[in-house]
Amino acid sequence: MKKVIFTVFLFIISCSSAEVTIENGIDLFFEDTSFYENSKIALVMNHTSKNKDGINLFDLSKKSLNVKAIFSPEHGLFGTYEAGGKVKNSSIDGIPVYSLYGKNKKPTPAQLEDIDIILFDLQDIGSRYYTYISTLTYVMESAAENGIKIIILDRFNPLGNKVEGPQLYNEFSSFVGMHPVPIRHGLTIGEFAILIKENNWINDASKINLEIINVKGWHGDYVELTIPPSPNIPDLETAIIYNGLCLLEGTNLSEGRGTETPFKVFGAPWLNSQKVIDIVNSQNLKGVRLDTITFTPKSIPGKSAYPKYKDSKCNGISIHITNKNIVFPLKLAVSFLKAIYDTHPEKFMVSSNGFLDKLYGSDILVKNIFNGSSIDELLVTWNNESLKFKEMIKPFRLY
The missing domain is CATH 3.40.50.12170 (Uncharacterised protein PF07075, DUF1343)
Structure with a gap:
């Protein structure tokens, strides 16, 4: 009986550790x-x-x-x-x-x-x-x-x-x-x-x-990801963070282009990194760890020839995903933007060409930031719109 149980145990272990092959x-x-x-x-x-x-x-x-x-x-x-x-x-x-x-x-x-x-x-x-x-x-x-x-x-x-x-x-x-x-x-x-x-x-x-x-x-x-799909998305962790932090491209914050870890670090010469981290950490965001860092964006041909704050030392924040299954990159990014505006209202700016609106998909985010409204208002909208979309795409799901 013990031999049977041990054999079954080994079978379960071998099945759970086997890699699933994906064929595109x-x-x-x-x-x-x-x-x-x-x-x-x-x-x-x-x-x-x-x-x-x-x-x-x-x-x-x-x-x-x-x-x-x-x-x-x-x-x-x-x-x-x-x-x-x-x-x-x-x-x-x-x-x-x-x-x-x-x-x-x-x-x-x-x-x-x-x-x-x-x-x-x-x-x-x-x-x-x-x-x-x-x-x-x-x-x-x-x-x-x-x-x-x-x-x-x-x-x-x-x-x-x-x-x-x-x-x-x-x-x-x-x-x-x-x-x-x-x-x-x-x-x-x-x-x-x-x-x-x-x-x-x-x-x-x-x-x-x-x-x-x-x-x-x-x-x-x-x-x-085994092949970087673009020069500044080298791996899965970056792709996850990018899902939210890409919004920074519509602001005067460096999104980390011109470094070896784009989107995993961001900042500006005038940023009070620790104060922003304290505000964001107080919101109990899950699946992520934040640390202060300094970095200097450099021209990297093929990746970013003219990054924001080129050759200028930036006070930054580094992002480390601790649990990809529960991290919410978009909420994290918006929490950053709101905290940075609250701490640096005279320094923080969005692009005058409306690029942040195009990235976000409407002007609601910019209004929310500058009106001092709660992020909860955005979360309600996100939840409602994503639920409707999930219902709409059910007939088109292949997997």
């Missing part, structure tokens, strides 16, 4: 491409478009498919351009590489001439302001308008399927947030494509021929 759409699509061998293919890809063996989409495609064009998003084909850096057209192996973050953000009819199928494969990170969803939108619209099939090689959402935060209001739509979804939308890029189509968020949505190659083995959990 790219892994499954290339198991058999014979159906597409006579089609003219365009790829939408970057450095994250790799299979589980580390082979990129272009190298996989050119073995069995007729690749005629490549399109790349913000940060370029190899992920070497900093945020906002304009990417020029180029070529690789004689095939044109068209930038969708330069002169045009949408493929033109001339660029899509004779294309039969678009293969789309980009690693998103689950935050509304991350621009790969905007690129997806424009590519889908071009596909619909030009009668071209689009196949999404889906990938996991590293932040999982949790939904949090306020919904974007349409009048604040921009390339850092085009659609009325919460900041943390909880969708994969394939699920988002279905949402775009079914809600008619593009021209000729009803005409689009859309196919999703699903992820296998992923069930909505956090997943570590």
